[in-house]
Amino acid sequence: MSHLHRFYSETLDAESPYIELSGDEAHHAVRVVRLHTGDEVSVFDGKGLEVIGAFEAGKDRSVRVRVKQTIRHKPPRVGITLAVGGLHRDKTQEEVVRHAAELGAARVCFWDADHTQRPIKHSPRWRKAAVEACKQCGRFYLPVVDSVSSLQAFLESHNGPSLIALLDEDAPAGQHVAPTDRLALIVGPEGDFSDRERMLALAAGAVPVSLGAAVYRSEVATMLLMTLAAYTLGELGPGLPLDLPPSSLCEP
Amino acid sequence: MSHLHRFYSETLDAESPYIELSGDEAHHAVRVVRLHTGDEVSVFDGKGLEVIGAFEAGKDRSVRVRVKQTIRHKPPRVGITLAVGGLHRDKTQEEVVRHAAELGAARVCFWDADHTQRPIKHSPRWRKAAVEACKQCGRFYLPVVDSVSSLQAFLESHNGPSLIALLDEDAPAGQHVAPTDRLALIVGPEGDFSDRERMLALAAGAVPVSLGAAVYRSEVATMLLMTLAAYTLGELGPGLPLDLPPSSLCEP
Numbered sequence A, B: 001m002s003h004l005h006r007f008y009s010e011t012l013d014a015e016s017p018y019i020e021l022s023g024d025e026a027h028h029a030v031r032v033v034r035l036h037t038g039d040e041v042s043v044f045d046g047k048g049l050e051v052i053g054a055f056e057a058g059k060d061r062s063v064r065v066r067v068k069q070t071i072r073h074k075p076p077r078v079g080i081t082l083a084v085g086g087l088h089r090d091k092t093q094e095e096v097v098r099h100a101a102e103l104g105a106a107r108v109c110f111w112d113a114d115h116t117q118r119p120i121k122h123s124p125r126w127r128k129a130a131v132e133a134c135k136q137c138g139r140f141y142l143p144v145v146d147s148v149s150s151l152q153a154f155l156e157s158h159n160g161p162s163l164i165a166l167l168d169e170d171a172p173a174g175q176h177v178a179p180t181d182r183l184a185l186i187v188g189p190e191g192d193f194s195d196r197e198r199m200l201a202l203a204a205g206a207v208p209v210s211l212g213a214a215v216y217r218s219e220v221a222t223m224l225l226m227t228l229a230a231y232t233l234g235e236l237g238p239g240l241p242l243d244l245p246p247s248s249l250c251e252p
Helices: A023-032 A090-103 A124-137 A151-157 A195-203 A218-232 B023-032 B090-102 B124-137 B151-157 B195-203 B218-232
Strands: A005-008 A018-021 A040-044 A049-057 A063-072 A079-085 A107-111 A144-148 A162-165 A182-187 A207-209 B005-008 B018-021 B040-044 B049-057 B063-072 B079-085 B107-111 B144-148 B162-165 B182-187 B207-209
Touching: A005 A023, A005 A124, A018 A023, A018 A049, A023 A063, A040 A063, A079 A090, A079 A151, A079 A218, A090 A107, A090 A124, A090 A218, A107 A151, A124 A144, A144 A151, A151 A182, A151 A195, A162 A195, A162 A218, A182 A218, A218 B218, B005 B023, B005 B124, B018 B023, B018 B049, B023 B063, B040 B063, B079 B090, B079 B151, B079 B218, B090 B107, B090 B124, B090 B218, B107 B151, B124 B144, B144 B151, B151 B182, B151 B195, B162 B195, B162 B218, B182 B218
Parallel strands: A005 A040, A079 A107, A079 A182, A107 A144, A162 A182, A162 A207, B005 B040, B079 B107, B079 B182, B107 B144, B162 B182, B162 B207
Antiparallel strands: A018 A063, A040 A049, A049 A063, B018 B063, B040 B049, B049 B063
16 A cells, blocks of 8 residues: 655754755665655654655755645644653563554653662663654654653653552542643553552542553553543544443443 | 462363463473462463462472362453454564453454465464463453454354444444444454455444544554453443543534
């Protein structure tokens, strides 16, 4: 199936008639995708700006895009932050970043947890994973990916409502979160939250939510919670045309 | 965090006072987890039966579990089948199987698609991935994983309602699926459905569903659809305590 090839350029100028591609992006266009002059491509800046234009390969090996159309995409109404405790494995961190970008999260914040052994190290692969995911699925906002030294530090930095995934606790009846422009989803590390962290989060107003009886890996719980939040906020289509089976209404 | 170590035994006998562990499971208990006689463990058969008992290592290297309690877990009310078109990469297939097991799917059926190059080959790693996922998250039903030669073959084998993930088509207003005991979720391959396949599925009564504007990899679309179906059917907890932002009600 043909599709528009997408390129990333952090410094897109909405007014410019030409966009230069450089480095990896230029290499990818010429050597991997093997584009020809005139081919239609898309360039985005990860901050909502997209340019549709015609690819042009110069004799001097310069690679640029002649701008035909500029589109400013709206961000999701609610900026979702995934606040995930101490995932050590690079692959798992990248998986979370990739899914976050695919699902339109605004930020991923890894926090060092009481139950984890060594601090999270910032990796250049996070951004790469996010860029690739955005290119692949056609999202135009890159999530910010950062790390902080504790859950407390995250809670202090986050100025808005939050949900916290707890195994055995649900929101008290009637306690709902109505985010205006931001929402944090807090997920514990492999060894779960410490009692201290749990208390801190609840004291800061995080509303507990359970995902049922199964116990998910942190990265899976993160993905589930992000999916359900995006869905509830109307960002994943109009809703499944699916009703409960009739029997379930009268069963205990 | 301590948790109950889980073992898999396909031929659990609910009446037997002892369960023998053999092969990989015995090796794992003794060499990897290093259990001691008396440690409490769980053994499940992947068909809903779980035994809680005490680990016993014999001098003759036999490894068994003295049964203390037998639990028969109910399956999800609606058995969900993931019908996924032609995923070639082993890793991707295993990822789908793993998520299916984690989320409680009853069956994964890979079908050879018009837009894929070579037929799906049955892999022993599918079952292994499913067993590991069930052990890890505490589900007691293993999904059946199989493959068929076409979407048509799948549709003929599936006797129940289905949803089909389409990029640009939603269910006509009012068209809802109310599954009684089963539901199929049909997802296309990397190159998407062929027109023929799309027509076949719709003619067979599959109800279209879109996941919004982004274009997901097949395995991600599968995971999203499975998550949303399980959630809608009440299998992922009581529902997020999350309301739409007030502004979204009056925006276009």
